[in-house]
Amino acid sequence: MNAAPLARRPLSCLKSGLRQARQQKIFSRSMATRAAATPKTPSQVPDHNFYRLVDKKSKTLRSAFAIYPPTQAAAGIPLTPVKTTNPVAALHDLQIKKLDPTGARTALFARTREAAKVGDILLVTHRRGGEPFAGVCLSIRRAGIDTAVLLRNHLGKVGVEMWFKIYNRNVAGIEIVKRRLKRARRARLTYMRKPKHDMGSVAEYVSAWRKSRRVFQTKGRRGRRLLRGRMGRAGGRRNKGGERGREVVVVVGK
Numbered sequence: 001m002n003a004a005p006l007a008r009r010p011l012s013c014l015k016s017g018l019r020q021a022r023q024q025k026i027f028s029r030s031m032a033t034r035a036a037a038t039p040k041t042p043s044q045v046p047d048h049n050f051y052r053l054v055d056k057k058s059k060t061l062r063s064a065f066a067i068y069p070p071t072q073a074a075a076g077i078p079l080t081p082v083k084t085t086n087p088v089a090a091l092h093d094l095q096i097k098k099l100d101p102t103g104a105r106t107a108l109f110a111r112t113r114e115a116a117k118v119g120d121i122l123l124v125t126h127r128r129g130g131e132p133f134a135g136v137c138l139s140i141r142r143a144g145i146d147t148a149v150l151l152r153n154h155l156g157k158v159g160v161e162m163w164f165k166i167y168n169r170n171v172a173g174i175e176i177v178k179r180r181l182k183r184a185r186r187a188r189l190t191y192m193r194k195p196k197h198d199m200g201s202v203a204e205y206v207s208a209w210r211k212s213r214r215v216f217q218t219k220g221r222r223g224r225r226l227l228r229g230r231m232g233r234a235g236g237r238r239n240k241g242g243e244r245g246r247e248v249v250v251v252v253g254k
Helices: 004-008 014-030 087-099 104-108 203-216 220-235
Strands: 052-054 061-063 121-126 133-141 148-154 159-165 171-178
Touching: 104 171, 121 148, 121 203, 133 159, 133 203, 159 171, 171 203
Parallel strands: none
Antiparallel strands: 052 061, 121 133, 121 171, 133 148, 148 159
16 A cells, blocks of 8 residues: 555545555556456357257257248249349349339339329329329339329318329329320429419319219110110100100201
């Protein structure tokens, strides 16, 4: 113990002197005087009994994890190396072929003249029920498997915008209700959020589009009834006496 600091202090300060001696003792213990040898790693790792199941037929222990041969993956895809410079794009192409085998959604938002453009009114239908959402396409974000469209509509006089991923399994279909008359000069029509350029609700365009589709989708009994009704009106209706009434057609000449 270093007695020099204690000599300068009065004898009544034994508590502070003992505290300082205790700190010096702890400091001397923390110093390493000899390097300890590193323990050797055993050559064989001891076997464990975790995640093991007893086979009912052979009464032997087996692993609880599914084991596949080294040449085949769990999904049944052979593990053959593919030479490519862009592996992310190759993965996106593989996923797109799986989610869109017909290529209809890819062609709908391709960079062609027949594809959907910003400014068109689109209708998105869900697989899990619910009302389909229709709106003006403000932006098309092309990002491989994450390609999405931004639609804007008015619900209860409130502007609502929603993103839809075109390759999502919950999206049953995307249809073009009305095309823009002129090609937009911008890729993102964010200026349509302003009251001056806001298109408002697109319910009128959707209802007119559905009426036009019903004309071509009239089949079965309903179609035959409509056809019979038109033929009956063309031939005239019977009066109370049993005679058919005649229709008078007036042709106005030039």
